[in-house]
Amino acid sequence: MFYLSLFFQYASQYLKTRFTYRVDTVIEIFSDLLSQAVNLIFILIVFRHTAALGGWNRDEIIFIYGFFLVPYALFSSFFNIWDFNERYIVKGEMDRVLTRPVHSLFQIIMERMELESLFGVITGLVIMGYAAVNQGLAFAWYDILIFIVMVIGGAFIYAGIFISIATIGFWSDSRTDIMPMMYNISNYGRYPVNIYNKVIQFVLTWILPFAFVGVYPASYFLNREEWVGYAYFTPVMGILFFGIAIFLWNTGVKKYRGAGN
Template identity: 75%
Template sequence: MFYFSIFFQYIGQYMKTRLQYRSDLVVEILSDLLFQAVNLVFILVVFGHTQFLHGWSRDEIIFIYGFFLVPFAIFSTFFNIWDFNERYIVKGEMDRILTRPIHSLFQVILERIELESLFGAVTGLAVMIYAGSLLDLPFHWYDPLIFLLFVIGGALVYGGIFISLATIGFWSDARTSIMPTMYNIGNYGRYPVDIYNNVIRYILTWILPFAFVGVYPAAYFLKREEWYWYSFLTPVVGLAFFILSIVLWNTGVKRYRGAGN
């Protein structure tokens, strides 16, 4: 209950801050929507030259992209730690974090929260509904529960990977970061993995499991039975990677020695 209380206090203060600059907030939301629209246009352009991509139709890939946007929006909202090394290690703000009687990762996540990114989930749902109507996908009463489970699993996959990358800063305080590169690699998860060669497919499944953010869980709703067991592994993989990231974080914090000379 203490952590829930702190969470909602942070949210309240965040909303007060953001609403002081409404125009900036609106521009940021519109820019995010424009970026998502550009990615959708790219898919449409690709299918302007072909009917199928390795057995996947245009509407199926649009559906996968829409699904991908939902867990990615949650990740972008609550795990916005791409500049952790620069801000908290190099500039020494981790010292401030560690003086407070609350878990350090929880504080970092709340300080970097961006609630406006949740609009990406609305876009993703709209894209899924649009593509699903074209595909005439069946709907069952339990599908929303499975969808929620898969979305949480996908968000935890992303969160676990990027928290693990952030912990590198506890061992190396160099300004360079592999975060931007990893963001680009993560985009591969919004396309069917069988369009890639076996090495990339293995990496996206077991090493950097971004495929569990988009294509694998979406395959369940697309009735791709050959991918069903991967679909239901989504929450398991997400939880496993997130727990691993917490262990790495706690180990790294014990090694942290402060921002001295």
């Protein structure tokens, strides 16, 4: 309850800040929507030249993309730690965080939240709805619960991977390009893994499991039986990778010696 109360206090302060600069907030939201629209248009252009991609038709690919947007929106809203190394390690703000009686990762997540990214959830649901209607998909009442569990699992996978990368800063304060590179790799999870070679499929499934953010959980709702088995592993992979990230974070905090020389 203590952390839940803190969350609402942080969120309240964040919204006050964003409403102070309304135009800037609207521009950010529009920019995100434009980026998502460009990716959707790319899919539509590809399917003007082919009827299927790796055995998946156009509406299935669109559905996968829409599903991907939902956990990604949650991740972007609450785990915005792209600049952790530079801001908290190099500039020494980690020292400030560690003086407070609240878990350091929770503080950083709250300080870096971007609630406007939650609009991606709406966009994803709309895109999924469009594709589902075209596919004539039918859903049971419990599919809503399964959807929520898989979305949270996908968001935790993203969070686990990027938090783990951020912890490198506890051992090395040198600037690296791993974050942008990992972001580019994560984009492969928007599409069916069977369109890639076997090595990439293995990496996207077991090493950097971005496939569990998009194609695997989406295959459950698309009734793709050959991939449903993987879909059930989505929450498991989310818990596993997020748990690893928390362990690495707590270990890294103990190694941290401050911003001085």
